[in-house]
Amino acid sequence: MWDGRICLSSLCLIASACLNASSFLSIFASKKVHDDAGTAGMNSLRTFALLGAGLSGFLGFATVASADEAEHGLECPSYPWPHKGILSSYDHASIRRGHQVYQQVCASCHSMSLISHRDLVGVAYTEEEVKAMAAEIEVVDGPNDEGEMFTRPGKLSDRFPQPYANEQAARFANGGAYPPDLSLITKARHNGQNYVFALLTGYRDPPAGVSIREGLHYNPYFPGGAIAMPKMLNDGAVEYEDGTPATEAQMGKDVVTFLSWAAEPEMEERKLMGFKWIFVLSLALLQAAYYRRLKWSVLKSRRLVVDVVN
Amino acid sequence: MEHTTRRSQGGLFEGLYRLIMRRNSIYVTFVIAGAFAGERAVDYGVRKIWEHNNVGTTFQPLEATIRPKETQLMNPSTYEP
Numbered sequence: 001m002w003d004g005r006i007c008l009s010s011l012c013l014i015a016s017a018c019l020n021a022s023s024f025l026s027i028f029a030s031k032k033v034h035d036d037a038g039t040a041g042m043n044s045l046r047t048f049a050l051l052g053a054g055l056s057g058f059l060g061f062a063t064v065a066s067a068d069e070a071e072h073g074l075e076c077p078s079y080p081w082p083h084k085g086i087l088s089s090y091d092h093a094s095i096r097r098g099h100q101v102y103q104q105v106c107a108s109c110h111s112m113s114l115i116s117h118r119d120l121v122g123v124a125y126t127e128e129e130v131k132a133m134a135a136e137i138e139v140v141d142g143p144n145d146e147g148e149m150f151t152r153p154g155k156l157s158d159r160f161p162q163p164y165a166n167e168q169a170a171r172f173a174n175g176g177a178y179p180p181d182l183s184l185i186t187k188a189r190h191n192g193q194n195y196v197f198a199l200l201t202g203y204r205d206p207p208a209g210v211s212i213r214e215g216l217h218y219n220p221y222f223p224g225g226a227i228a229m230p231k232m233l234n235d236g237a238v239e240y241e242d243g244t245p246a247t248e249a250q251m252g253k254d255v256v257t258f259l260s261w262a263a264e265p266e267m268e269e270r271k272l273m274g275f276k277w278i279f280v281l282s283l284a285l286l287q288a289a290y291y292r293r294l295k296w297s298v299l300k301s302r303r304l305v306v307d308v309v310n
Numbered sequence: 311m312e313h314t315t316r317r318s319q320g321g322l323f324e325g326l327y328r329l330i331m332r333r334n335s336i337y338v339t340f341v342i343a344g345a346f347a348g349e350r351a352v353d354y355g356v357r358k359i360w361e362h363n364n365v366g367t368t369f370q371p372l373e374a375t376i377r378p379k380e381t382q383l384m385n386p387s388t389y390e391p
Contacts, residue, residue, distance in 0.1 A: 082367065089364040092372045122369055126376055242375075276356045280349075 074220040076191060076198035079253075083260070087275060089268045090261050096124035097240055098258025101251050104238050106182065109174065109229075111162040114183035115262050118156040123261065130156060137161045175215050177228035186256070187263045195221065197256045201248055203231035 069075070083090045099120065102112070117134040121127045134154035139161075141152050154161075164170040171178050186192030198221045206218035206225070216226040233248045233255075240246050261267075330340050361368070 085363070087360055087363045089360070089368055091367040092369045093367070096372065124369075124372075126373060129376065272356060272360060275359075276352055279356070280352060 071223060072190075073223040073225070074198075074202075076194045076221055079194055079197055081193060081257070081260075083257070083267070087271060089271075091257060092124060093242065094254045094257040095261045097242070097244060097250075098254035098256070098261075099124055100241065101233075101238050101255040102182070102258055105232050105251075106255070107161070108163055109170070109179040110182045111164070111179075112160045112183045112262060113162055113181055115160050116156070117154065117158055117160070119262075119265060121156070123265070124258075127156075134158060175228060179229070182259055182262070184263045186260045192263070193256055193260050196259060197252050199227075200233050200252045200255070 082088060082094070102110075117130050120130050120133075125133070134156055137154040137158070138151045139154045139158050140149055142149070144150055164173060167178055180188075186196060189195045199219060202221045203217060203219055206212055210218065210225065212218045212226045216228055217230050218225060219227045233251045235247050238246045238251060244250060264270075331337050
């Protein structure tokens with residue numbers, strides 16, 4: 001969708017680049033310049049002209065590339081996640097709080113059907129805690145000896161419960177919008193962790209002139225600006241077990257840490273493995289370089305004698 | 311000529327050569343055992359750096375704060391007979 005003003009400014013910049021180039025080229029077209037074409041002064045003038053033309057052209061394209069807010073939503077900032085460094089683990093206390101936020105705030109509409117209760121053991125809860133948590137849900141289990149399906153309390157091996165039976169039920173209950181499954185959401189969205197945090201905490205009144213229809217809410221980070229989900233994170237919505245004050249930003253940080261863990265539970269092992277093997281392979285690189293140069297030294301230090309008889 | 315006589319007298323690499331690389335069987339054993347021991351050492355070192363860098367955020371300190379008795383009360387099947 002072209003924004004008319006952006007199109008015009010990019011055209012202006014490209015036109016100015018062409019004008020720069022053509023003005024310099026018209027100087028070159030005169031006879032005197034042709035005579036001086038090889039001199040150092042003219043060469044440096046030409047390089048400056050080419051640089052100027054290139055820079056103006058590039059800037060022209062840059063304004064077009066960055067004006068994608070209507071398509072991609074407002075660009076979200078980069079937050080200093082505690083698990084961001086090459087040897088940084090997840091904050092497991094934050095994962096525990098984030099799971100609590102998910103259970104109490106998000107699970108009524110969003111499923112996380114790829115996560116099992118046993119995944120939480122040793123990450124955010126002990127085995128007894130997760131068993132107790134799983135036992136609180138009812139799970140439909142396979143046909144019994146009489147051929148009937150029956151319900152039983154949940155076990156560690158069961159997946160997280162789904163709020164709706166299928167996508168159509170979810171859409172029907174949410175005005176036609178489908179609340180996406182959150183198991184992989186931080187990997188499924190560009191710059192997922194920062195995007196989800198900015199989205200959850202980014203609800204605000206629409207600017208003057210922008211009207212959102214009934215049933216939708218304004219969120220500048222959502223592509224299009226109109227999202228079906230209302231603002232869910234409000235101060236004090238959840239009472240944390242460990243006594244941390246539940247501000248909007250705290251809940252947002254915790255729930256995004258939980259979602260990051262859910263999408264990438266292998267992150268800590270991956271970072272350990274990566275650090276170890278990059279270290280080992282760089283030592284191996286040094287050994288290989290030494291060995292190669294050792295074997296090649298015979299050839300590299302030979303003397304060639306050209307013995308030509310005239 | 312002079313540099314060859316100097317080298318045969320000693321040095322770290324000379325000593326290492328005499329110890330490991332005289333016989334191929336000893337060399338191969340050294341490489342395999344060295345790889346095993348070296349990997350254990352690297353694993354230990356990297357884990358130590360990781361634990362130093364992530365004080366307080368791993369699961370172990372969290373586990374220590376969880377009180378086990380509450381969950382046992384909630385779920386009587388975990389009582390030992």
